[in-house]
Amino acid sequence: MASPIAWRIATVGTIRDETPTVRSFTLGLPDWPGHRPGQHVDLRLTAEDGYSVERSYSIASEPERRGEIDLTVERIEDGEVSAFLHDVVEPGDRLEVRGPIGGYFVWEAPLGGPLLLVAGGSGVVPLMAILRHRRRTGSHVPTRLLSSSRHAEEIIYRDELDALAAAGDGLEVIHTLTRSQPTGWAGYARRIDDRMLAEVLEPLGVSARVYICGPTALVEVAANAMVRLGLPPDRVRTERFGPTGT
Amino acid sequence: MTERFVTRGFVGRRTQPGAGDVRDRIPPGQYLTTDFPVLSAGPTPRTPLDRWSFTIQGLVREPATWTWDQFMALENQEWVVDISCVTKWTKLDMRWRGVSVDTLLERVELDPTAAFVVAYSDGGYTTNLPLGDVLNGQAFVAWEYDGKPLAPEHGGPARLVVPARYFWKSAKWVRGLRVQAEDEPGFWETLGYHNRGDQWLEERYSGD
Numbered sequence: 001m002a003s004p005i006a007w008r009i010a011t012v013g014t015i016r017d018e019t020p021t022v023r024s025f026t027l028g029l030p031d032w033p034g035h036r037p038g039q040h041v042d043l044r045l046t047a048e049d050g051y052s053v054e055r056s057y058s059i060a061s062e063p064e065r066r067g068e069i070d071l072t073v074e075r076i077e078d079g080e081v082s083a084f085l086h087d088v089v090e091p092g093d094r095l096e097v098r099g100p101i102g103g104y105f106v107w108e109a110p111l112g113g114p115l116l117l118v119a120g121g122s123g124v125v126p127l128m129a130i131l132r133h134r135r136r137t138g139s140h141v142p143t144r145l146l147s148s149s150r151h152a153e154e155i156i157y158r159d160e161l162d163a164l165a166a167a168g169d170g171l172e173v174i175h176t177l178t179r180s181q182p183t184g185w186a187g188y189a190r191r192i193d194d195r196m197l198a199e200v201l202e203p204l205g206v207s208a209r210v211y212i213c214g215p216t217a218l219v220e221v222a223a224n225a226m227v228r229l230g231l232p233p234d235r236v237r238t239e240r241f242g243p244t245g246t
Numbered sequence: 247m248t249e250r251f252v253t254r255g256f257v258g259r260r261t262q263p264g265a266g267d268v269r270d271r272i273p274p275g276q277y278l279t280t281d282f283p284v285l286s287a288g289p290t291p292r293t294p295l296d297r298w299s300f301t302i303q304g305l306v307r308e309p310a311t312w313t314w315d316q317f318m319a320l321e322n323q324e325w326v327v328d329i330s331c332v333t334k335w336t337k338l339d340m341r342w343r344g345v346s347v348d349t350l351l352e353r354v355e356l357d358p359t360a361a362f363v364v365a366y367s368d369g370g371y372t373t374n375l376p377l378g379d380v381l382n383g384q385a386f387v388a389w390e391y392d393g394k395p396l397a398p399e400h401g402g403p404a405r406l407v408v409p410a411r412y413f414w415k416s417a418k419w420v421r422g423l424r425v426q427a428e429d430e431p432g433f434w435e436t437l438g439y440h441n442r443g444d445q446w447l448e449e450r451y452s453g454d
Contacts, residue, residue, distance in 0.1 A: 002452040002453035004453040005451050005452075005453065005454075009251065042450075046250065046252055046256065047256050047258050052258075055334060056333055078259075084255075088254075089255075093255075094253075102438065104437050216283070216284040216399065219284075220284075223290065226289065233289045233291070234288065236288050237288060238286060238288055240285055240286070241283070
C-alpha cells in the first residue's frame with residue numbers, strides 16, 4: 001500500500017490579481033514533493049467548530065520552482081471556497097493542501113509534441129503550468145495555445161502569455177473573445193468551433209498531443225472536433241469543470 | 247497533527263440543507279450539488295446502438311453477450327440513488343433506469359475462483375471492483391437518467407452505476423464486465439486513485 005498523500009500546511013505568500021475575478025496565490029510549501037505540469041491539489045478550509053470544506057484546484061506553477069506552488073482561482077458567485085480565498089485570505093495566512101493529484105492530464109517535456117492546448121476561461125490554469133514548464137526546460141516543441149475568454153479584460157495571464165510567445169521558441173498564443181472585442185481586435189471573436197480548431201491545429205498536424213481544459217460544453221466541442229479531424233482519441237486529454245467546480 | 251488545524255477567518259456558508267437526514271447523506275469532504283457535472287479524461291466515444299453490445303466474459307463457463315435490443319428487454323427497474331464524485335460533489339436522489347448486475351450475472355455460470363470484475367468501456371476506460379461490491383443490488387447498468395436516454399457525455403448509451411463507491415467506478419460507455427480471479431487496477435486506479443474508492447471512508451487517493 002502506498003502511504004496517504006499528506007495534508008500539509010502552506011503559507012500564503014504573494015497574492016496577485018490576474019483579472020477582476022481571478023487571483024493567483026503563491027503557497028509556500030517547504031517540503032513539497034514536486035508535481036507534474038497539469039496536476040492539481042486539494043485544499044481544505046476548517047472552521048473553529050470543525051466544519052470543513054474541500055475543493056480541488058489546478059497547480060499553475062511549473063515544478064521547477066521549488067518549495068512553493070501557485071494556485072490561480074476564479075471567484076465563483078456563491079463559491080464557498082473561492083470567495084473565501086478572494087475576500088479573506090491574506091499573505092501570511094496558512095492553508096491546508098494535499099497533493100499532487102492526477103496522473104493523466106499531464107505533459108512533461110520528454111513527452112514531446114507538437115502540442116495543442118485549448119483553454120476555456122480559467123481552464124488555462126493547468127495549461128499554464130505546462131507552458132511555464134516548457135519554457136523552464138528550454139523545450140522547443142512546436143506548441144499552440146488557443147484560449148477562449150469572454151472579454152479582453154478577462155484574459156488570464158495575458159502579459160505573461162505575450163512574453164512567452166515573444167520568446168521565439170516555437171510557442172504561438174491564439175485568443176478568441178466571445179462576448180466583446182476591443183477596437184481593432186484582430187483575433188477570433190466567437191466561441192470555439194470546428195473551423196477554428198481545424199485552423200489552429202493545421203500547422204501542427206494530426207500527430208499533435210492535445211490538452212483541453214474548460215467548461216464541459218467547450219471541452220465536448222473541442223474533443224469531438226479533434227477526433228473528427230483525425231487525431232487518435234488517446235492523444236486527446238481533457239479536464240473539465242462544471243459550474244460547481246469551484 | 248494532534249490538534250485540528252483551523253483556517254483563520256473561515257466560518258463557512260453552510261449552504262447545505264440543515265435537515266439532519268440530508269446532512270447525514272453527504273460523505274466527508276463532499277458538498278451538495280444540484281446540477282450534474284461531467285468529468286472524463288478524453289473525448290466522448292459514440293457507438294451507434296446497432297453496433298453496441300454488452301458482454302460478460304472471463305472466468306465464466308460461457309460468455310454472455312446482449313445486443314442493445316436484447317439488453318433493453320432484460321428485467322429492469324428504476325433506481326434512485328445518491329452519487330458522490332471524488333472531485334467533491336454529491337448529488338442526492340439521482341433517478342436512473344437500468345438492469346441490475348445480479349440479473350446480468352444470472353445468465354452466466356461463474357467459475358469458483360471468480361473474485362473481481364473489470365468493467366471495460368468504449369474509449370479504453372477500465373475500472374476494477376471486487377465481485378462482492380457489485381452483487382446484491384449494489385450495481386446496475388443504466389441507460390436512462392431522469393426519464394431520458396442517458397446523454398453521451400454522462401456515459402450513454404449505457405453506464406455502470408455503483409452508488410456505494412466514488413463515481414469513477416461507475417464506468418461510462420460500459421461495454422462489458424470481465425470476471426477475474428485476481429484484482430487488476432483500472433484506469434484511475436493506476437493513476438493515483440484509491441483501489442476501492444469507498445466515499446464514506448474517504449478513500450480518494452492511493453494510500454488513503
